[in-house]
Amino acid sequence: MTTPLQIGFIPLIDAAALIVAVEKGFTHAEGLDVKLVREVSWSNVRDKLNIGLFDAAHVLAPIPIASSLGLGHIKVPIVVPLTLNLNGNAITVSPALHAVITAEIDGDPLDPMATARALSRVVATRRRNGGEPLTFGMTFPFSTHNYLLRFWMAAGGVDPDEDVRLVVLPPPFMVDSIASGQIDGFCVGAPWNSIAVDRGVGRILHFGSDIMQRAAEKVLAIRQPWADKNPQTLAALVRAVFHAAEFAEAPDNRNEVARILARPEYIGVDAGVILRTLEGRLKIAADGTIRESSRYMMLAREDASTPDPLQAAWLYAQMVRWRQTPMSMEALKAAQVVFRPDLYQTAFDDKGTRQTASKAIGAFAGPAFDPTDIEGYFAALQTGHESPEIPC
């Protein structure tokens, strides 16, 4: 007998593990009959998961924390038994903004501190000249894109709430918005950065992994009561998706995976663009300049799949830092237990050998993040961009 499951996803390349799990039979082998349901907004995915229309969902890593804490919406306890990917975003700017940042830059353009300080000078000049503030697009208030952009800007001395405008835009609208000049830059996942580059309307300034070496991006989210009631099904799903992530990441399978993801019912974009993302070889400028990084998007490598409470704590710290919620030790604890390495580990026979220890986030600036001293972390951030750069 097979267990039917409805799983919601947003058409993005980091839904790869889920899509491959179904298409390559990993879910079927685990006795699961998974129906993937494509959605148009994160709010829809969240609501349909919360009310039980979906058994599981592909969501932005901060969403299960926000739902569990009741931020921005009704409070529903969600657990994360598997991380679908680390990293995978990029910051793209318009050619015009890229030109003025380049003119102001003092240092290596691949160094986020150098670009953030250059951005700060650009912002100051615009203000002096009475220009409109720069506008940046991101995908959701509770998104890594929001936090990455803010972290980067703030490190250079730009106040993301006062000095620029940050606006939410659905990912498919990003490219048109930068083309029409409504926004000057954005932070979004694949394939949208590459599509902006291909259309000649954007230039990739940074990979998300330049800002954070290890940042949980999308996670598998499940309602806690469901997880408690269906431990076998949950373990089967975790195994299927993990094995699919390994499959999708293997260099030999990339062409096939790109073709599957490119299909109209999944992402519906050119397979070549998807392949570049899977390879971590992105065209960053219209002139064809390629930049390569093995950290661009990680599905299963380096224990990427392990849900890490350190990541949950970091995301909670960003919510506090940007005033989405007041600081509370109780809420910090509640946020950390949303990410469940135990549920991940117990799904596998070789559980003893599965690495579940926390790994450093590796932010390019600021103090090393330590959830046991979150107040110390905030105090160190207060000193802003003048503080020495300490690698985490």
Added chain:
Amino acid sequence: MAAESSPKIAIVDESPIRAAILEEGLREAGFTDVVRINEMQSLLSRIYALDPDVIVIDLENPSRDVLEQMFQVSRAVRRPIAMFVDQSDAASIQASVDAGVSAYIVDGLKKERLKPILDLCISRFNAFAKLQDELDRTKSALEDRKVIERAKGILMKLKGLTEDEAYVLLRSTAMREKKKIGEIAQSILTASELLK
């Protein structure tokens, strides 16, 4: 009296017909201050310019995430919005998601004033979905009829049947194969196309 005045309702829907149905329903129910937005470019600034008390949006609309931004306290957000329904009111959330609509209250409006608006939106959205469904079925029935007529013609010509006999043959085949008569007719058309 300001407190008794009709709240200003903004309908964000790319389907002009559904938005019109919704607006009519709201006006009939006495909500006179209704504005439709069907242009998603710079949605947030349009909403600020209108300054509504309630925002209704269809769930097929990717711009729903844009509205979620209004929960934030930042310079971009002038009048934050609250929860769209009460924490305890799970049934309302379920009904609205099922109907494909969501409503947001902008700061200041009492929650109990949202309930009748939300209920009305749900029933109008459901009515619209039913209409759409009926329209689709009528369309496909018409399409089927054309296909069946042509298949009958082919059977009459090839097998020398009368029109009635051709129809009976189609129907009995459909019943035997547990398929729709339109599907059998379509396979006859496809086969005859191949054998030409």
